[in-house]
Amino acid sequence: MLVQIHTDKNIEGGSRFTEYFTTEIKNELARFDEIVTRVEVHITDENGNKSTPNDKKCVIEAKVEKKQPIAVTANADSPEKAFFEALEKIQRVLDTTVEKIKEH
Numbered sequence: 393m394l395v396q397i398h399t400d401k402n403i404e405g406g407s408r409f410t411e412y413f414t415t416e417i418k419n420e421l422a423r424f425d426e427i428v429t430r431v432e433v434h435i436t437d438e439n440g441n442k443s444t445p446n447d448k449k450c451v452i453e454a455k456v457e458k459k460q461p462i463a464v465t466a467n468a469d470s471p472e473k474a475f476f477e478a479l480e481k482i483q484r485v486l487d488t489t490v491e492k493i494k495e496h
Contacts, residue, residue: 393418394430402437403448403471413475420479421454424486427493430455433478435471450474452482456489 395414399405417431432453439447446467452475453463462485466477 393421393425393428396430396432398432398434399471400436402440403435405435416475416479417452420483421486424454424490427457427459427490428454428486429457431482433475435475437471438467445469448474450478452478454482454486456486459489462486462489 395417397405397410397413399409413433417433421428421431432455434449434451434453436449437447438449446469448469448471449465449467450471451463451465453461455461462482464478464481464485466474466481468474468477
């Protein structure tokens with residue numbers, strides 16, 4: 393599974409940041425290795441330099457073999473919180489997708 397982490401200019405996305413999120417994705421989504429070919433994470437600060445509640449946004453898109461890509465979005469006060477909320481959502485959606493694949 394290929395993992396790509398993208399941040400906008402308002403989020404400091406150094407190598408430690410990228411390595412940490414990549415490791416979390418691979419650990420949490422390991423059971424989907426057979427069907428997920430790529431995961432893209434996009435973390436943005438929707439208000440730039442302004443500080444408002446829930447202004448950090450994380451979109452996680454999973455490319456599933458022979459299916460349309462699946463994307464989820466989460467907003468929170470920090471990039472980390474938004475990431476983990478989106479990670480929980482993508483796990484639930486992938487669980488549902490796997491169940492539907494097994495039914496067919």
